[in-house]
Amino acid sequence: MLEVRDLTTSYGSVVALNSVSLTVVESKITTVIGANGAGKSTLLRTISGLEKPASGSVTWNGESLLGKRPEEIVRMGIAHVPEGHAVISALTVEENISMGALFRRRTHKNDIAQATEELYTLFPRLLERRKQLAGTLSGGERQMLAISRALVSRPSLLLLDEPSLGLAPLVVEQIIDSINVLSQKTGLTVLLVEQNANTALSVADYGVLLSLGKVAAYLPADELKADASLRAAYLGY
Numbered sequence: 001m002l003e004v005r006d007l008t009t010s011y012g013s014v015v016a017l018n019s020v021s022l023t024v025v026e027s028k029i030t031t032v033i034g035a036n037g038a039g040k041s042t043l044l045r046t047i048s049g050l051e052k053p054a055s056g057s058v059t060w061n062g063e064s065l066l067g068k069r070p071e072e073i074v075r076m077g078i079a080h081v082p083e084g085h086a087v088i089s090a091l092t093v094e095e096n097i098s099m100g101a102l103f104r105r106r107t108h109k110n111d112i113a114q115a116t117e118e119l120y121t122l123f124p125r126l127l128e129r130r131k132q133l134a135g136t137l138s139g140g141e142r143q144m145l146a147i148s149r150a151l152v153s154r155p156s157l158l159l160l161d162e163p164s165l166g167l168a169p170l171v172v173e174q175i176i177d178s179i180n181v182l183s184q185k186t187g188l189t190v191l192l193v194e195q196n197a198n199t200a201l202s203v204a205d206y207g208v209l210l211s212l213g214k215v216a217a218y219l220p221a222d223e224l225k226a227d228a229s230l231r232a233a234y235l236g237y
Helices: 040-047 070-075 093-099 109-122 124-128 139-151 169-186 197-203 221-226 228-235
Strands: 002-011 014-024 029-033 055-060 078-081 157-161 189-193 206-211 214-220
Touching (some): 002 040, 014 040, 014 206, 029 040, 029 169, 029 197, 040 078, 040 157, 070 078, 078 139, 093 109, 093 139, 109 139, 109 169, 139 157, 169 197, 197 221, 206 221, 214 221, 214 228
Parallel strands (some): 029 189, 029 206
Antiparallel strands (some): 002 014
């Protein structure tokens, strides 16, 4: 279980997260929604060690994440897929995926091939393009690859930032559905940041609504989706 308590993160004089508290339940999908500038990406970056908070606590299964380097957090079973379909353009699809398993090669060498095959089953398009340079892929394929590179490390917690950004609706649906299936089949815990509230809440178990760095609501996803007053006040629809 991921526990975030009174977390405050600032960029100079700008407070991006203001005393944020939330719980990410094990083997469930929790989505964080909100307008641009709400602090959604900063939340993930703080959890994964890329940003240093001013105060508060973040614990994963009772162990503090604060003060740990990003690579240490990855070794604890937490993988972060940042926004922007980040892949290494000069490497092939299979080389990109292999990069995600580097720290497991000494201890889980025999499992890496199996994990890779499972990802090709999850995203068959990557299997067809496994020898292709990542820089030549479509936006949706690059997002699938970025997610696969994180998943090949077999994380217990996946931090997924804006997977729908710049993608066609059908591609977004495929990616979100794949993550949902994976969570249900393997018990993967997911913290999903998404600006498309309807898409995110349709697969999530719990929803967190951020507004200007503060938690405006934390509810079961179906309740948050059904609350017209919250949608109107914070999401504009």
